[in-house]
Amino acid sequence: MINYEIHTTPFGEMRIAAGERGLVALSFHRGERPxxxxxxxxxxxxxxxxxxARQLAEYFAGERREFDLPLAPPGTDFQRRVWDALRQIPYGETRSYRQQAEALGNLKAIRAVARANGANPIAIVVPCHRVIGADGSLTGYAGGLEMKAxxxxLEGARFIQQAELL
Structure with a gap:
C-alpha cells in the first residue's frame, strides 16, 4: 500500500507518496498526471x-539543505546508483551529466545517466535539478525549466539562463 497526499508548497503543489519502506515518489503535481x-x-x-512535507517546508523556507528521509524509489540498480550519486551533489552546487558519469566511474554512460536523471521519481530530495549542461545552461527537468531555475x-546555485546563451 502506498499512501499519498497533495502538499502545497511555495513552488506549487507536490504529490508525496510513501510505502512501508520509504518515500517512493515526490513530484510537482499538475492534476493531470496519473x-x-x-x-x-x-x-x-x-x-x-x-x-x-515538514522537511520540504523547511527546504523552501531556506532552513534545510539536506533531507533525512528513508527512500524506496522503484527503479533499476543502475538508476538507483545514479540517484544515489545525485544525493552527493551539495546544496547550492551543480554538476554536468559528464561529471555525474565520471562520479559513477563510467564516462561512456553520459546518456544513460541523463535518462536515469529524467526517470528520477523523487524530486528535490534526490536533486536531479542540480544537473545542468556542460556549458552551465539548464537542461530538461520533469517540473519544467522554469521550476528548475x-x-x-533558491539554493544560490550558478547557472546560465537560456537567454544568456544567445
Missing part, C-alpha cells in the same frame, strides 16, 4: 508523508 501503476494507492497522509536560485 498515479503510477503496479501498486495499491491510497489517498491520505502517513507519518512519512507528513515528515516529508527557481529551485537552483
Amino acid at each position: 498515479l503510477p501503476t503496479g501498486a495499491d494507492w491510497q489517498r491520505g497522509a502517513s507519518p512519512l508523508t507528513d515528515e516529508a 527557481r529551485l537552483l536560485t
Whole structure:
C-alpha cells in the first residue's frame, strides 16, 4: 500500500507518496498526471508523508539543505546508483551529466545517466535539478525549466539562463 497526499508548497503543489519502506515518489503535481501503476494507492497522509512535507517546508523556507528521509524509489540498480550519486551533489552546487558519469566511474554512460536523471521519481530530495549542461545552461527537468531555475536560485546555485546563451 502506498499512501499519498497533495502538499502545497511555495513552488506549487507536490504529490508525496510513501510505502512501508520509504518515500517512493515526490513530484510537482499538475492534476493531470496519473498515479503510477503496479501498486495499491491510497489517498491520505502517513507519518512519512507528513515528515516529508515538514522537511520540504523547511527546504523552501531556506532552513534545510539536506533531507533525512528513508527512500524506496522503484527503479533499476543502475538508476538507483545514479540517484544515489545525485544525493552527493551539495546544496547550492551543480554538476554536468559528464561529471555525474565520471562520479559513477563510467564516462561512456553520459546518456544513460541523463535518462536515469529524467526517470528520477523523487524530486528535490534526490536533486536531479542540480544537473545542468556542460556549458552551465539548464537542461530538461520533469517540473519544467522554469521550476528548475527557481529551485537552483533558491539554493544560490550558478547557472546560465537560456537567454544568456544567445
